[in-house]
Amino acid sequence: MISHFPLRKFISPEFVFGVGARKLIARYVKNLSARKVLLITDPGVIATGWATEAAAELEAKGISCITFERVTANPRDFEVMDGAHIFKEAQCDMLVAVGGGSPMDCAKGIGIVASNGKHIADYEGIDRILFSCPPLLCIPTTAGSSADVSQFAIINATDQRKKIAIVSKTLVPDAALIDPETLTTLSPELTAHTGMDALVHAVEAYVSTAGSPITDMFALESIRLIGANLRAAALNPSDIELRCRTMLASLDAGLAFSNAGLGAVHAMAHSMGGLLDLPHGECNAILLSGVIDFNFDTVPLRYRNIADAFGIDTKHLSDASVRQRLIDAVLRLNADLGIPERLSTVGVCADDIRSLAANALKDACMATNPRIPAAHEIENLYDRLL
Amino acid sequence: MTDSSDRELRHDELRDGIAGLGEHSIRKSYYPELQQRIAELERYRVLFDQSSDMILLLAVPSGHILECNESACRDLGYSRDSLAALTIFSLMPPSAAEHAVRLFAEAQESVLKKETFVTTFATAGSGNLPIELSLKTVELDQSLFAVADARNIEERVQAENALRASEERYRTLFEDSRDAIYMSLPNGDFIDINQAGIELLGYGSKNEIMQLNMERDIYADPTARRQAIQRLMNDGYLKDHEVQLRRNNGDYIDVLLTSNAMHDEQGCIVGYRGIMHDITGRKKLEQQLLHAQKMEAIGRLTAGIAHDFNNILTAILGYATILELKMTGEGPMKQYVRNIVASSERAATLIKRLLSFSRQRPLFRTSLDANSIVRATGELIAEIIGEDIALEILPAAQPIIINADKSQVEQMLMNLVMNARDAMPQGGILRLKCEPYLLGDDFIQQHGYGKPGEYALLSVSDTGTGMDREVLRKLFEPFFTTKEVGKGTGLGLSIVYGIMKQHDGFINVESSPGAGSTFRLYLPAFRLDDDPATRQASPE
Ligand SMILES: [Fe+2]
Numbered sequence: 001m002i003s004h005f006p007l008r009k010f011i012s013p014e015f016v017f018g019v020g021a022r023k024l025i026a027r028y029v030k031n032l033s034a035r036k037v038l039l040i041t042d043p044g045v046i047a048t049g050w051a052t053e054a055a056a057e058l059e060a061k062g063i064s065c066i067t068f069e070r071v072t073a074n075p076r077d078f079e080v081m082d083g084a085h086i087f088k089e090a091q092c093d094m095l096v097a098v099g100g101g102s103p104m105d106c107a108k109g110i111g112i113v114a115s116n117g118k119h120i121a122d123y124e125g126i127d128r129i130l131f132s133c134p135p136l137l138c139i140p141t142t143a144g145s146s147a148d149v150s151q152f153a154i155i156n157a158t159d160q161r162k163k164i165a166i167v168s169k170t171l172v173p174d175a176a177l178i179d180p181e182t183l184t185t186l187s188p189e190l191t192a193h194t195g196m197d198a199l200v201h202a203v204e205a206y207v208s209t210a211g212s213p214i215t216d217m218f219a220l221e222s223i224r225l226i227g228a229n230l231r232a233a234a235l236n237p238s239d240i241e242l243r244c245r246t247m248l249a250s251l252d253a254g255l256a257f258s259n260a261g262l263g264a265v266h267a268m269a270h271s272m273g274g275l276l277d278l279p280h281g282e283c284n285a286i287l288l289s290g291v292i293d294f295n296f297d298t299v300p301l302r303y304r305n306i307a308d309a310f311g312i313d314t315k316h317l318s319d320a321s322v323r324q325r326l327i328d329a330v331l332r333l334n335a336d337l338g339i340p341e342r343l344s345t346v347g348v349c350a351d352d353i354r355s356l357a358a359n360a361l362k363d364a365c366m367a368t369n370p371r372i373p374a375a376h377e378i379e380n381l382y383d384r385l386l
Numbered sequence: 387m388t389d390s391s392d393r394e395l396r397h398d399e400l401r402d403g404i405a406g407l408g409e410h411s412i413r414k415s416y417y418p419e420l421q422q423r424i425a426e427l428e429r430y431r432v433l434f435d436q437s438s439d440m441i442l443l444l445a446v447p448s449g450h451i452l453e454c455n456e457s458a459c460r461d462l463g464y465s466r467d468s469l470a471a472l473t474i475f476s477l478m479p480p481s482a483a484e485h486a487v488r489l490f491a492e493a494q495e496s497v498l499k500k501e502t503f504v505t506t507f508a509t510a511g512s513g514n515l516p517i518e519l520s521l522k523t524v525e526l527d528q529s530l531f532a533v534a535d536a537r538n539i540e541e542r543v544q545a546e547n548a549l550r551a552s553e554e555r556y557r558t559l560f561e562d563s564r565d566a567i568y569m570s571l572p573n574g575d576f577i578d579i580n581q582a583g584i585e586l587l588g589y590g591s592k593n594e595i596m597q598l599n600m601e602r603d604i605y606a607d608p609t610a611r612r613q614a615i616q617r618l619m620n621d622g623y624l625k626d627h628e629v630q631l632r633r634n635n636g637d638y639i640d641v642l643l644t645s646n647a648m649h650d651e652q653g654c655i656v657g658y659r660g661i662m663h664d665i666t667g668r669k670k671l672e673q674q675l676l677h678a679q680k681m682e683a684i685g686r687l688t689a690g691i692a693h694d695f696n697n698i699l700t701a702i703l704g705y706a707t708i709l710e711l712k713m714t715g716e717g718p719m720k721q722y723v724r725n726i727v728a729s730s731e732r733a734a735t736l737i738k739r740l741l742s743f744s745r746q747r748p749l750f751r752t753s754l755d756a757n758s759i760v761r762a763t764g765e766l767i768a769e770i771i772g773e774d775i776a777l778e779i780l781p782a783a784q785p786i787i788i789n790a791d792k793s794q795v796e797q798m799l800m801n802l803v804m805n806a807r808d809a810m811p812q813g814g815i816l817r818l819k820c821e822p823y824l825l826g827d828d829f830i831q832q833h834g835y836g837k838p839g840e841y842a843l844l845s846v847s848d849t850g851t852g853m854d855r856e857v858l859r860k861l862f863e864p865f866f867t868t869k870e871v872g873k874g875t876g877l878g879l880s881i882v883y884g885i886m887k888q889h890d891g892f893i894n895v896e897s898s899p900g901a902g903s904t905f906r907l908y909l910p911a912f913r914l915d916d917d918p919a920t921r922q923a924s925p926e
Binding site for chain 2: 007011126127131132151172261364368
């Protein structure tokens, strides 16, 4: 490496973090001069009441609002197109996403189509968006996806049975209202999945080839917070202090990976989500130990720091021991959170591996993985975790 | 090796892309799009400003000017800011402003359809600009506005005024023309006629004449109009075409008609326009002259013939007288000779009259009272007219002194009285009248001859058969007679005419079939303060 300080960019949205942040929704909508809002959410979030509360808050402040809730986990391209159609028809001028990664990615997709026309799949890749999307305000209700601060939108292209990654700095939302209180309705299962997603974000950002000292800071802090609090948060859903810590961990991870990029875990998880429609966080959690094992020797020092942040005392330990301790710690956390150890448990078959590996290799996230894998190496990874 | 380094290169590129180091990577910004939109708006602004119409965006219902284009500022002489401080109502005259206020009030209830009307805008220079104003409401952001499009119609109004002035000028030309100018439909109904035309045809008002039809009511001979139109069609126009028209009072006038046809866009004839120049006076003068020339020629001719004929007659009479003297005793032969003598003497008398007609005989003028001639003639004729004719002799109350040949004037009157008698086979009234007459310009204008002054007017009227126009026209021609062959010579009225000429007088006749006739003789009279001695008779 020529320098320890290669060119790096850091972009973060305006965000308000803290209990009650969500209640600033009307102020933000007004300050962005919006008159008609399309509120994107999903049935799960509707059930918790956060979406309804947000819509009511807008109406109370005299802002008309249309709620679009036909969004599934791993948002589909046609859902995006439907939303964009409604956005245009109703002459909306702002997007508000209330929910986890799915509604937020869907809202980004709707914004892209609303400003740029064409089909959402036409924008797959890096820097393909010509016109900025309408103003987007995100109110995350999970502590994991970090789509509220990231430059990524992952959409399920149904006809290709794969997830497409749309990467652009213009996808970073205009503002995020990050309110830990929304996590109090999160189920232990989703708490586990999203929490592990955040951990993977932090780990992959920290070992990413596009990382920087700035993103490193956020990544390590995120790993520390998750290692110390995730178990407890999953066990005590209504403990607001714990929720604040996991929410902050997710935010830190988001700021890190949005700027530093991800790695093989996400590339392989996207592939599984696209082909088998599996929960994103859960796939990440199962894949993480295998990818650490695969990458470790390329950037051992980085993984040592991760292990440190994760609460493992690495002093006087060899690299091999650090590798094993870290993998064990990840597996133990998964087990404690009730996440299965093997891919076959969530429904992956041996027959799927070839195409899963092929798609994973083509995923944009793979580009910043510290070790560039060959197809058979990916296949081996899947195979060992089956 | 090449393979893996290629892959590494691709990965580096992807990595930089994700890191946001790509060529076009920038955080979300609306500025580029904003600039594009601003450029678009600028183009619309140019359209808006370049419109030659004044365009205003107005608040409803207050009428406040929110936006205006450059044409509005320029034409009204305001800056954008000062115009934006006004309402549209303040630019308009009160009645138009009230109308606009009402429209705006109604527009709040229901959508205003585009409303266009002509009014004026007050300019900063306190002028008034004529405009055609279109108002239309529009809804923007759920608020009601109005767009006013005011078209400057100053030029149009000026053009209209110029046209009106031009029309006025032509109307004046039309109305003030001394010649009659008219327009008529193909069927002859009047479209228009000027004052000179109304006067020429003797009507009191245009309304009266507009009810008439040229062919039916104006042309003396209806077929003459059709002939004139035929000629117009052949030549494309009529120039100085002579026609005779009938005036309101029944008089006939001669006019020269210059006319052409009026066409519609398809080229069909929709009417005729024409100028009529009255030549009645000139015609009469021409006729007078012609008559005088005729008389002159006949006079010279008869003088020559009469002289020779008189010599021959003298010889016949001489030899017949010798023959009568030589024939002694009575017998049929002697009676034949006496008949020859008597016939010759009658012939000699006729010759004398012919010579008189041909001015061979000088006048023996004396100053005398015209009334005395009338009285003397009246006494003379009382015996010779039938009992079924009532005679009225009406001398003037005062003496009217004329310088005339008494016997000649008597002869004239006799001549006219005989004609009057013959015109009343079933009886009637014969009036012989003498009155003073002041001949003025109106007379000259009406008849085409005459000399202003005081006259003794001797008139002979009957209530008899009257004469038609054809007869009247030839009345004074020598050898013209309506009497049976052998009953009249046809010289009577020619002689009357000649005598009047010798006396510097005039004669005319008024007559129509069934309405009797009146002959009027105008003989120059001495004014009372005139010294008769200074008034010399013209030498013969
Ligand atoms: Fe993720």
